[in-house]
Amino acid sequence: MRLDLSEKYHTKTLGPRSAQLITELHELRKSTFTVADVRTITGLSPTAARTLVHKARQRGLVTRLKPGLYNLVPFELGRATEHVDSPYLIARELAGEASYFLSHGTAFELHRMVTQPNFTVYVSCTRRVRPQTVGGYDFRFVHVTPEQVFGVTKHWIDKERFVAISDIERTILDGLRHPAFVGGITEVAKGLWMKRAELDLPRLVEYVRRLDVGAVVRRLGYLLEHYGLGDAATLESLRGMLTATYQRFDPLLPAEGPFVSRWRLRLNVTPEELDAVRLG
Template identity: 85%
Template sequence: MSVKYQLQTKTLGPRAAQLFTELNELRRSTFTLADVGSITGLTAAAARNLVHKAQQRGLVTRLKPGLYNLVPFELGRATEHIDSPYLIARELAGAASYFLSHGTALELHRMVTQPNFTVYVSCTRRVRPQTVGGYDFRFVHITAEQEFGVMKHWIDKERFVMISDMERTIIDGLRHPAFAGGITEVAKGLWMKRDVLKVERLVDYARRLGVGAVVRRLGYLLEHYGLADASVLESLRGMLTATYQRLDPLLPAEGTFLSRWRLQLNVTPEELDAVRLG
């Protein structure tokens, strides 16, 4: 612990010093009132009072009711500090299982060329959309059985969040193109990472998720870009039912019908080919 940090904590009351020291040791820059109570042993009212005073002194930033950020001492006179939105997402999920997904995961895996301004989080608990610390958070509810294809993403040397792996990110984008910028953005991610994506894992995830539209879209894109052999494509076709789905559910129901994949091609092959040039 730095001398500067020790000098700063000496100017706080004993409970506040205890709180800040413990939060720093736990690497918990984003914390809740419940954390304050469990660390200090204070009542809910006393914990709120302690945090309110710390906020007045510019030591913490209020993100939303009951959720705060520590203002790092190295920021000097700064009295506002918003931590990584990915760490905030982890706190908003609470004790529930979660992982960053869809457009957010596409961006973190560098599978997009356009910035994404919403933080997408898949979570086993239903959490309403909200804006915290200037960031928009959108939660996608999943069941415990749908929690697979997840890995750690390190924010820095000591802190990490959970994120969908590349293959799961593509599968989620095929299920909810609206949360990934549309089917052409998902196709772009597939093409950009074609040399590292594992096709067998994509197929396995599609089978585990069990959503017909995902199987159709995945099969068609793999075939269009020449990324899978005939046996893989036939295994996907074996999962199809007679129902037709739109290639991109965000676009109108127009375009030719492709019986091979039970898809209505409302995105043209030329539009998909343009992805290779991007």
């Protein structure tokens, strides 16, 4: 059954084209949309589509997030003319047609693997997208190849809308690859410890092989062994992937501290700092 929005938007004048656009966007559950979406729905030319959206903005029907990207203002807000939807839905729109998933600090937060709020939305995407601020949110895109798009699941925004997000195992590995996008290696360690009961070790090892990043193998192996989370077979499987090169445990910190030959690591974070994670 199609929506009749004439009464819902009684405080905001709806022309026939605007009514068509708003109705279709609601039918499609597409609260964040582009000018291209407007053209597809209405069949208008690029200029006419932009004019229609401009008039819709003047009537308080939509909010402009950035050039070419808009948000519907829910009818429940009455006379309000500004509304920004979920930043995760905005991230999906910014990715466009490219494969994407919420990752790093954002995935840590959504999986409840952190104790501090994250103010940047991190998105892994097969298209190169510059960092930008949209609707008051900061977005940081991490470029990945199509082969690196795995370990992805759904995160439901509400009963009808969802976005792609890295699963727990992939989230940990991305954190180990880019600790700066999580808050440092100790924050990654904290997330690993918090989700220790849910970890799928065979899946974790499979993902490490597919990701094929030596620093991730070293950091993961050391943490699993330090926290007693990996059995002998898992640890030996990871050790079998090592090369002779040494890597810093935390790439954000200076190259200092003892060398751990078993994991080819320069341990620039003390074991005591890692032990403190279990107490927090």
